[in-house]
Amino acid sequence: MSIVPPAPAPSQTASTANGPIDDGLLARLFELGVDRRSFLKYCGVLTATLALPPSFAPRVAAAVAAADKPSMVYLAFQDCTGNAESMLRARNPDIASVILDLMSVDYQETVMAAAGEQSKQARDAAVGKGGHILVVEGSVPLGGDGYCTIGGESAQQILKKASKGAAAIINVGTCSAFGGLPAAHPNPTKAVAVGDVVSGVPIVNLPGCPMNVDNLTATIAHYLTFKALPARDSQQRPLFAYGDRIHDNCPRRGHFDAGQFAMAWGDEGHREGYCLYRLGCKGPSTFHNCPILKWNGGTQWPIGAGHGCVGCSEAGFWDTMTPFYDRLPHIEGFGVDSTAEKLGLTVVGATAVGFGLHGVGKTLQNKLGRNSDEQSTVDVTDGSTDLGSAGFGSSPAGRDNPDGKAGPA
Amino acid sequence: MSPRIVVDPITRIEGHLRIEAQVDGGMVQDAWSSTTMWRGLEQILIGRDPRDAWYFAQRICGVCTTVHALASIRAVEDALDITPPLNARLLRDLIGVSQYVHDHVVHFYHLHALDWVDVVSALKADPQQAAVVAQSLSDYPRNTAKQMTAVQQRLQAFVQGGRLGPFANGYWGHPAYKLSPEVNLLAVSHYLDALDFQRDYVKIHALLGGKNPHPQTYVVGGMAIPIDPNSQYAINDNTLQQVRGLLQSGLNFVNQAYIPDLVAIGKSYPEWTAIGGGLNSYMTFGDFGGAQPKRGQTDTAGILPSGIVRNGDLSKVEPVDPMKITEDVARGWYSYREGDGTPLRPYDGETTANYTGPNPPYDFLDVDKKYTWLKAARYDGIPVEVGPLARMMVGYAAGDARIKPLVDGALQTLGVGPAALHSTLGRTLARGLETKLLADQSLGLLDQLVANIAGGDLAVHAGVKWEPKSWPAKARGVGFHEAPRGALSHWIVIEDQKIKGYQAVVPSTWNASPRDAKGQPGAYEAALVGTPIADPKQPLEILRTVHSFDPCMACAAHVIDADGTPIVEVRVQ
Numbered sequence: 002m003s004i005v006p007p008a009p010a011p012s013q014t015a016s017t018a019n020g021p022i023d024d025g026l027l028a029r030l031f032e033l034g035v036d037r038r039s040f041l042k043y044c045g046v047l048t049a050t051l052a053l054p055p056s057f058a059p060r061v062a063a064a065v066a067a068a069d070k071p072s073m074v075y076l077a078f079q080d081c082t083g084n085a086e087s088m089l090r091a092r093n094p095d096i097a098s099v100i101l102d103l104m105s106v107d108y109q110e111t112v113m114a115a116a117g118e119q120s121k122q123a124r125d126a127a128v129g130k131g132g133h134i135l136v137v138e139g140s141v142p143l144g145g146d147g148y149c150t151i152g153g154e155s156a157q158q159i160l161k162k163a164s165k166g167a168a169a170i171i172n173v174g175t176c177s178a179f180g181g182l183p184a185a186h187p188n189p190t191k192a193v194a195v196g197d198v199v200s201g202v203p204i205v206n207l208p209g210c211p212m213n214v215d216n217l218t219a220t221i222a223h224y225l226t227f228k229a230l231p232a233r234d235s236q237q238r239p240l241f242a243y244g245d246r247i248h249d250n251c252p253r254r255g256h257f258d259a260g261q262f263a264m265a266w267g268d269e270g271h272r273e274g275y276c277l278y279r280l281g282c283k284g285p286s287t288f289h290n291c292p293i294l295k296w297n298g299g300t301q302w303p304i305g306a307g308h309g310c311v312g313c314s315e316a317g318f319w320d321t322m323t324p325f326y327d328r329l330p331h332i333e334g335f336g337v338d339s340t341a342e343k344l345g346l347t348v349v350g351a352t353a354v355g356f357g358l359h360g361v362g363k364t365l366q367n368k369l370g371r372n373s374d375e376q377s378t379v380d381v382t383d384g385s386t387d388l389g390s391a392g393f394g395s396s397p398a399g400r401d402n403p404d405g406k407a408g409p410a
Numbered sequence: 411m412s413p414r415i416v417v418d419p420i421t422r423i424e425g426h427l428r429i430e431a432q433v434d435g436g437m438v439q440d441a442w443s444s445t446t447m448w449r450g451l452e453q454i455l456i457g458r459d460p461r462d463a464w465y466f467a468q469r470i471c472g473v474c475t476t477v478h479a480l481a482s483i484r485a486v487e488d489a490l491d492i493t494p495p496l497n498a499r500l501l502r503d504l505i506g507v508s509q510y511v512h513d514h515v516v517h518f519y520h521l522h523a524l525d526w527v528d529v530v531s532a533l534k535a536d537p538q539q540a541a542v543v544a545q546s547l548s549d550y551p552r553n554t555a556k557q558m559t560a561v562q563q564r565l566q567a568f569v570q571g572g573r574l575g576p577f578a579n580g581y582w583g584h585p586a587y588k589l590s591p592e593v594n595l596l597a598v599s600h601y602l603d604a605l606d607f608q609r610d611y612v613k614i615h616a617l618l619g620g621k622n623p624h625p626q627t628y629v630v631g632g633m634a635i636p637i638d639p640n641s642q643y644a645i646n647d648n649t650l651q652q653v654r655g656l657l658q659s660g661l662n663f664v665n666q667a668y669i670p671d672l673v674a675i676g677k678s679y680p681e682w683t684a685i686g687g688g689l690n691s692y693m694t695f696g697d698f699g700g701a702q703p704k705r706g707q708t709d710t711a712g713i714l715p716s717g718i719v720r721n722g723d724l725s726k727v728e729p730v731d732p733m734k735i736t737e738d739v740a741r742g743w744y745s746y747r748e749g750d751g752t753p754l755r756p757y758d759g760e761t762t763a764n765y766t767g768p769n770p771p772y773d774f775l776d777v778d779k780k781y782t783w784l785k786a787a788r789y790d791g792i793p794v795e796v797g798p799l800a801r802m803m804v805g806y807a808a809g810d811a812r813i814k815p816l817v818d819g820a821l822q823t824l825g826v827g828p829a830a831l832h833s834t835l836g837r838t839l840a841r842g843l844e845t846k847l848l849a850d851q852s853l854g855l856l857d858q859l860v861a862n863i864a865g866g867d868l869a870v871h872a873g874v875k876w877e878p879k880s881w882p883a884k885a886r887g888v889g890f891h892e893a894p895r896g897a898l899s900h901w902i903v904i905e906d907q908k909i910k911g912y913q914a915v916v917p918s919t920w921n922a923s924p925r926d927a928k929g930q931p932g933a934y935e936a937a938l939v940g941t942p943i944a945d946p947k948q949p950l951e952i953l954r955t956v957h958s959f960d961p962c963m964a965c966a967a968h969v970i971d972a973d974g975t976p977i978v979e980v981r982v983q
Contacts, residue, residue, distance in 0.1 A: 070571065070573050072573075077425075077426075078447070079447060079449050080425075080472075080964065081424075081469050081470065081471050081472035081473075081964045082424045082425065082471065082472045082473050082964060083469070083471075083472020083473075083475065083623040083624055084472070085472070086472050086473055086475065086622075086623045087472075087623055089516070089520075089605065089608065089609065090609050090612065090622065090623075091609070092609075104575075105573040105575045106575040106576050107573070107575060107578065109576055110419050110421045110422075110423075111421070111422065111423075111424070111521075112422065112520060112521075112576045113421050113422070113576040113577075113578075114421075114422075114524045114529070114576060114577050114578070114579070114580030114581075115421065115578065115579035115580055115581075116417055116419065116420055116421040116422070116953055117416065117417040117418055117419065117420070117949070118947075119579040119580075119581075119948075120419060120421050120579065121419075122579060123578050123579045145765055146769065146770045147743070147765035147767050147770070148447065148448050148449075148765070149426065149446065149447040149448075150426070150446045150447075150770050150772075151418065151419050151426055151446065152418045152419055152428075153416075153418060153428075153770055153771050153772045153773060154770050154771045155770040155771070158770060158771060182449065182451070182454065182466070182469050183449040183450065183451075183454075185454045185466075186454065187453055187454070188454075189449075189450030189453045189454065189763070190448065190449060190450050192449070210469065210624060211472060211623050211624060265871070265873050265876075266629055266631070266632060266633070266634055266636070266870060266871035266873065266876075267632070267636050267637070267868065267869055267870040267871045271636045271644075272636040272637070272638035272641050272643065272644045272868070273638075273641055273643060274641065274642070274643025274644075280634075295616075296616050296620065296621035296622065297609075297612060297613050297615070297616035297621060297622055298609070298613070300613045300616035300617060301616040301617055301620055301621065302620055302621060303620035303621060303626035303627075304620075305620065305643075306616075306617075306618070306619060306620035306621075306626070306627055306634070306635050307620075307627065307634045307635040307636050307643075307644070308620055308626045308627050308629070308634035308635070311465065311626070319454075319466070323458060323459065323462055324458070324459035324461070324462050325459075325461075325462050325465060326459070326461055326462070326629075
């Protein structure tokens with residue numbers, strides 16, 4: 002399947018990995034109101050987010066600056082606009098606006114000036130040219146066309162039309178990626194992910210509630226730099242953002258290994274930054290680069306601010322990770338006297354079983370605890386959400402790359 | 411009679427809104443407001459742990475990203491008779507107040523300004539002159555000729571590139587645009603600055619709540635963020651200093667950019683003080699900085715007032731009686747067992763989806779029947795407007811010591827009387843005024859928090875009733891929050907430690923309401939009647955009035971089933 006964008010702008014600067022940036026590019030950056038230093042710094046951040054070697058920064062910079070305004074069409078269906086809001090929070094806005102200036106945001110209901118007929122014309126014109134990047138927020142209801150209409154057309158009708166000829170679909174947030182909240186039990190509108198409705202177009206899923214905008218800009222930068230989408234797992238999540246478990250990169254991990262836990266909100270352990278696992282943290286079952294990127298320009302992240310992870314980037318988390326404050330299974334018998342090595346082994350062994358059971362058990366509880374006299378079920382597996390990935394010590398959900406290409410080409 | 415004009419999607423709002431309007435003689439004669447998306451959150455909540463409800467409810471909306479979390483937490487605390495510690499209440503207020511400043515700035519510049527500002531006209535401006543005009547309005551440091559020139563050049567490059575992106579297909583050149591090219595240029599300059607401002611300012615939510623959108627820090631009984639001046643893992647002096655700096659930056663931006671720009675627009679469009687009034691009855695629940703309200707009651711001691719004003723009568727303010735709130739579904743795509751026109755209180759509410767609209771793709775809704783995913787919320791049987799205008803009206807009528815002088819000052823500046831507030835421009839003006847009020851008060855709230863911590867109080871959570879086994883077998887409660895878009899209430903019924911029923915009556919449910927069983931229109935519908943339309947193909951004037959309410963449709967369309975009957979019927983005509 003083709004992921005080469007149509008007619009990318011040839012650039013004398015994009016071809017070398019370490020080459021200098023030419024004057025033409027600099028002039029263009031100045032034109033856009035950006036100075037070279039801050040631009041390169043930003044590309045360094047993108048490069049780090051993408052987990053590329055630092056030597057790639059100039060190549061990212063060259064590609065981002067040379068791009069020929071590929072068109073972005075941003076659709077919203079059963080959504081809360083949280084992902085559009087997240088997009089407005091892109092760090093270093095001078096540079097983020099370069100991305101915006103270089104992407105032509107041709108349809109985005111939250112910010113666009115046009116309304117009604119005029120907005121639909123803008124959308125149809127962009128889609129008609131083809132080669133656009135389709136960004137989608139929100140799930141798609143299959144239970145009835147009346148559950149979501151825009152301009153008199155149903156979500157399904159719009160999505161099918163707008164994905165025709167698209168170079169790629171980027172699903173922002175857990176709802177478009179996996180069905181998300183509307184698809185939580187009992188899924189009253191039979192909501193599904195975008196990938197369940199569209200085929201034949203490569204998909205990148207950026208789940209999270211909402212998605213972290215730094216992962217969106219990095220995905221776009223990767224696409225512009227390598228003319229290919231980043232390598233992804235079996236759930237189409239880029240490995241650069243969803244390859245590692247939160248627990249493994251958590252600054253509180255040392256406290257977990259040492260058996261030091263916050264036991265109540267505001268207690269001494271909580272104030273001292275102890276592990277939040279006893280207060281329900283789902284970091285051990287969640288794959289996301291939250292601890293590395295953090296939020297709002299690297300200001301803070303939920304665990305850093307004292308609340309456990311709820312696993313918001315995992316498919317089906319509304320059913321598999323709830324109740325949010327139920328601790329993952331209690332591990333007895335270790336304290337500060339034990340060695341880290343011994344503890345590590347004990348904890349991994351015991352919790353691997355525990356976390357796996359947790360997912361299954363909670364799903365059953367959620368099913369039994371509610372009226373379930375209708376056909377809909379808790380779709381925890383969603384085709385690809387293997388409960389094994391919720392187990393401790395297992396690898397993320399598959400590292401196969403559907404495009405058969407390595408990320409940095 | 412000419413065919414109805416349809417504006418769908420209404421853009422620059424949250425969510426999916428459709429307006430159909432009957433236009434004759436260059437004026438809107440009648441209008442219908444339709445919400446075209448439904449998720450069924452109500453049914454999703456049934457049977458879950460009430461302590462999780464806030465996290466689900468927060469996803470009602472990612473724009474009002476704090477408000478449903480707070481109302482939900484308060485509903486559970488009301489049901490279980492929990493009083494959170496003072497620190498937690500102040501932290502919630504700080505997050506809530508900064509949400510107002512953030513949300514209103516974004517609304518003014520990014521959602522509403524393009525209704526008044528012609529971006530293309532800015533290309534014709536003299537940047538030197540634009541700077542002179544800007545400097546005559548305020549001492550905002552970026553009102554320089556250099557800045558105006560740079561913005562104009564950037565805009566020029568954008569237009570020459572031939573791909574206007576989000577500015578494409580706007581109603582540029584429409585006769586209803588009246589600002590000079592220079593004022594348009596300065597507004598575009600501040601539009602771009604406001605993008606930067608909002609991105610930085612909202613770091614308050616990251617510092618106090620881990621992230622934004624959707625801060626992750628609320629817990630039933632208090633907050634999940636610890637306070638300890640001697641720890642780097644808790645709110646400490648460093649955190650408080652950063653928050654103070656950001657709050658101050660908000661106050662500066664509001665005083666130096668938002669308010670002067672608002673006044674400039676207000677002076678240029680005086681006719682809009684006579685258009686777009688509508689219901690003239692207002693309701694506000696009150697909030698921020700007061701003592702813990704009595705169980706089941708609104709906050710009558712906060713910075714924002716609580717009360718009802720009927721029919722524009724500013725001589726008296728009624729107290730809010732929450733038991734007078736009802737909803738019917740005569741014109742919404744739901745059915746009630748006792749009849750769709752029966753007004754039900756939120757605790758007794760039902761939600762059985764019943765789509766009877768046209769099969770998409772369609773051109774028109776059948777507005778004589780059901781036409782929206784909203785219920786008709788009513789107070790004591792009448793429709794009321796909620797939001798900034800309601801708060802300023804109730805505060806003004808009550809003689810509030812902060813609000814009355816603020817409103818009087820603005821009226822004097824614009825040279826109009828209080829009746830001018832019942833209008834599209836009045837609504838937009840009220841939003842700016844309360845942003846100033848809350849940006850001012852935010853620093854006082856922070857001072858209170860600092861003083862309380864300095865006194866040795868580190869508590870952030872009342873944990874006595876954290877464990878569900880400590881709860882009664884049955885409980886019910888209501889959580890009120892005066893949200894940026896208006897009066898918000900969440901209603902919860904808890905049985906056997908699980909959610910038995912949950913209902914949210916949301917600001918945009920009040921304002922975007924359809925007709926009720928008696929045929930009374932909702933606030934948008936009433937406000938649109940009488941709006942002049944210069945060109946039915948470019949209904950810019952409809953956008954002005956609808957945007958003045960700051961619609962939030964994902965919020966509005968998710969009425970919640972207190973009864974837990976998960977029946978969904980979809981009938982397509």
